[in-house]
Amino acid sequence: MSPPPFDAIIVGAGLGGLVAGALLAQGGRRVQLLERHDKFGxxxxxxxRRDLQVEASLCMLDGLDPQDFKTPVFAKLGLLEAVPVATSETFYNLRHPLLNGDFRLPRGHDAAIEAVTNRFPHHEKGIRTYFSTIRHLRNTRNQNYIQQLKxxxxxxxxxxxxxxxxxxxAGIPPxxxxxxQQLDTLNAAQKISMRRFLTTLFGADEAIQFALCANLQFFTESLELISLFDFSLSQASYHYGAHYIRGGSQRLSDQLAGIIRAHGGEAWTRREVSHLLTEGERxxxxxxxxAGIIGSGREASQPDPQESRARMVLGNATPRVMRDLLPEALRGRFYRPYEGLAADLSNWTIYLGFDGPPSRFGVGEYAQFIFPEWMDSMQKMPESATLMGLPPGSREAPFLFCDYSQLGEMSGAHGxxxxxMNWIDRLSNWPTDEAAYQAHKAGWLEALIAALDRAFPGIAGSVVYKEMATPRTVRNYLNDPLGGVHGFGDPGVANRSGSAFQRGCQTGIDGLLLASSFAFGPGYSKAILTGTVAAEMTFKALKRGV
Incomplete structure (x- = not known):
C-alpha cells in the first residue's frame, strides 16, 4: 500500500494549528492546512472597515524574553525578524473605586514591585513574595519544557x-x-488556587488583588478557578514584556502559513472539513x-468535494467540533474526557474608530481597565460575565479599553x-430571535460607549465608526457551538474537585491530536504552546511509523 500524500493534516488555522504546521513543515514533514475562513489566524x-484596519482580538503578546518558551520557537521559525512588535512600557492602567484614582502597573518585575509597594507599603513583604513566586514558576516551567524537547x-x-x-x-544561569525538583515545584503550585495564594499574602485586601490581577478576564472569570501554576505562566510573562504585533496579528498568521508553503506544504483558506476519514478506529x-463566506449563511456554489489522507490529523478546533466530525461510533470515546467540563466563557468586543487620538480625552496608556463601583471584590468577577443578559445599560459594566494609537498602530486615513473595548461574556446572555438580538446588541453598544465617555469625557463625540462582536459572532467565525474562547478550566482546579481530566493534545482516538486552546487554555501564548506540543507529538508518532 502506498503511503498517504501528507504526514499531517491540520483542521483549522488558528495560531495553534499554524505553529504546529510551520514547525512540522520546517522539520521536513508534508503538511496540509485547511481553514474554512477566507484568511488565516x-x-x-x-x-x-472604511479606511481603518481593525484588530479582531489581539491586545497583548507577552514575554519574548530569553526565558520565554516562545522566544526559541520564534527564533527557529524566523519570526523575531519577520514579525516586529511594538512594546508598551505599561502593562496596564487600572481605574477602580477601591484605589481612589488610577494605578499604573509598569512593565518589568522590578518596576512593578516598586509601583505596587508605593501604593501598598504595608504589603511590601507579600508583594515581593508574590512577584518572586510567579516569576520563579514561570521560568521553571519554560526551562523544564524546553529541556523536555531536547x-x-x-x-x-x-x-x-x-x-x-x-x-x-543575557547572562542568565540555567x-x-x-x-x-522542577516538576515537584510545578505540581505543588498546580494544587493551590490563586484565591488561596493571594489571601495568604494579603488577607482580605481586595484593592491589591485588583491592582495585581485586573486582567484576570484574559484567563478565567474567578481566582478560585485558576491555579497559582497556571496564572503564573501567563501573568509573570506579561511583566517581562507586553507587546503588540506591528501592522496587526494577521502579519504573524500569514507568516506562519507562508512557512508551511515555503517548505512544500499546502495551506488553504475557504476549505471546510465535512468529516474525518477512518479505517477501523484510527x-x-x-x-x-x-466553504461559503463565513457569516453569509450561504454554501459555496461549487463545493468541490475532496479527500486528503495523512498519517496524523491535528484538530485546531474545539473538541465539540472535532467530535461531530468523527463517525458516531467513535464520538463517545473521543469526547468522554471532556464531558461536564465548563467551556462556555466568551467575550464581547467593541471596535471603535476615532477621528483623532483618544489621548485628547485623557487616555494615557495603551491598556486601560475600568471597573464600576459595584465590583468591590474579585469574587464578583463572575457576575460581570452575566451583564449582557440584562437590559442594556441597567448595570454598569467593567471593561478593558485599548488605544492602539498609544503604540503608533492602527491609524487610518485622515488621522x-x-x-x-472588551470583557467576558456568554452566548446564553444573548437573545436567539434575530430582531431581539439586533436590538439588544444596539442597546448595549450605545450603553458601553456611554460608559467609555464617562471614564474619558468627550470621547464619544470622537467616534466615527463603531461595531460590536458578541459570543454569537465568535460562534460564527471561530466555529465553537457555545462561542467559547477560553477553552476548559484549569486542570489543577479540576483535579481538586475530583475530575480526572488531564489537559493536553492527546486524544482517545489513534491518529488524532488536539491543537487548539482547549488543549492548554486561553491566550496567544497558550496557543503557541499547544502548536509546539502538537508538533512534537506528531514528529514522535511519525518516527514510530504510525
Whole structure:
C-alpha cells in the first residue's frame, strides 16, 4: 500500500494549528492546512472597515524574553525578524473605586514591585513574595519544557540549544534544580488556587488583588478557578514584556502559513472539513469542500468535494467540533474526557474608530481597565460575565479599553485611530430571535460607549465608526457551538474537585491530536504552546511509523 500524500493534516488555522504546521513543515514533514475562513489566524486576524484596519482580538503578546518558551520557537521559525512588535512600557492602567484614582502597573518585575509597594507599603513583604513566586514558576516551567524537547530527539530538540544560547547571551544561569525538583515545584503550585495564594499574602485586601490581577478576564472569570501554576505562566510573562504585533496579528498568521508553503506544504483558506476519514478506529484523513463566506449563511456554489489522507490529523478546533466530525461510533470515546467540563466563557468586543487620538480625552496608556463601583471584590468577577443578559445599560459594566494609537498602530486615513473595548461574556446572555438580538446588541453598544465617555469625557463625540462582536459572532467565525474562547478550566482546579481530566493534545482516538486552546487554555501564548506540543507529538508518532 502506498503511503498517504501528507504526514499531517491540520483542521483549522488558528495560531495553534499554524505553529504546529510551520514547525512540522520546517522539520521536513508534508503538511496540509485547511481553514474554512477566507484568511488565516482564527482570533489572530485583522479586517478592514472604511479606511481603518481593525484588530479582531489581539491586545497583548507577552514575554519574548530569553526565558520565554516562545522566544526559541520564534527564533527557529524566523519570526523575531519577520514579525516586529511594538512594546508598551505599561502593562496596564487600572481605574477602580477601591484605589481612589488610577494605578499604573509598569512593565518589568522590578518596576512593578516598586509601583505596587508605593501604593501598598504595608504589603511590601507579600508583594515581593508574590512577584518572586510567579516569576520563579514561570521560568521553571519554560526551562523544564524546553529541556523536555531536547530529550525527545525530534526536529524540535534544537529549541533547547537556542534557549541556552539566549540565556547565556543575557547572562542568565540555567536553573540549578533537577528536572524532578522542577516538576515537584510545578505540581505543588498546580494544587493551590490563586484565591488561596493571594489571601495568604494579603488577607482580605481586595484593592491589591485588583491592582495585581485586573486582567484576570484574559484567563478565567474567578481566582478560585485558576491555579497559582497556571496564572503564573501567563501573568509573570506579561511583566517581562507586553507587546503588540506591528501592522496587526494577521502579519504573524500569514507568516506562519507562508512557512508551511515555503517548505512544500499546502495551506488553504475557504476549505471546510465535512468529516474525518477512518479505517477501523484510527483517523486516516479528512473529507473537505469549498466553504461559503463565513457569516453569509450561504454554501459555496461549487463545493468541490475532496479527500486528503495523512498519517496524523491535528484538530485546531474545539473538541465539540472535532467530535461531530468523527463517525458516531467513535464520538463517545473521543469526547468522554471532556464531558461536564465548563467551556462556555466568551467575550464581547467593541471596535471603535476615532477621528483623532483618544489621548485628547485623557487616555494615557495603551491598556486601560475600568471597573464600576459595584465590583468591590474579585469574587464578583463572575457576575460581570452575566451583564449582557440584562437590559442594556441597567448595570454598569467593567471593561478593558485599548488605544492602539498609544503604540503608533492602527491609524487610518485622515488621522483616524482604532480603539477596542472588551470583557467576558456568554452566548446564553444573548437573545436567539434575530430582531431581539439586533436590538439588544444596539442597546448595549450605545450603553458601553456611554460608559467609555464617562471614564474619558468627550470621547464619544470622537467616534466615527463603531461595531460590536458578541459570543454569537465568535460562534460564527471561530466555529465553537457555545462561542467559547477560553477553552476548559484549569486542570489543577479540576483535579481538586475530583475530575480526572488531564489537559493536553492527546486524544482517545489513534491518529488524532488536539491543537487548539482547549488543549492548554486561553491566550496567544497558550496557543503557541499547544502548536509546539502538537508538533512534537506528531514528529514522535511519525518516527514510530504510525
Amino acid at each position: 482564527g482570533a489572530a486576524t485583522t479586517f478592514k 530529550w525527545g530527539q525530534t526536529p524540535l530538540s534544537d529549541l533547547a540549544d537556542i534557549q541556552t544560547a539566549l540565556l547565556e547571551s 536553573s540549578p534544580a533537577t528536572p524532578q 483517523v486516516v484523513g479528512v473529507a473537505h469542500r469549498k 483616524q485611530c482604532l480603539g477596542l
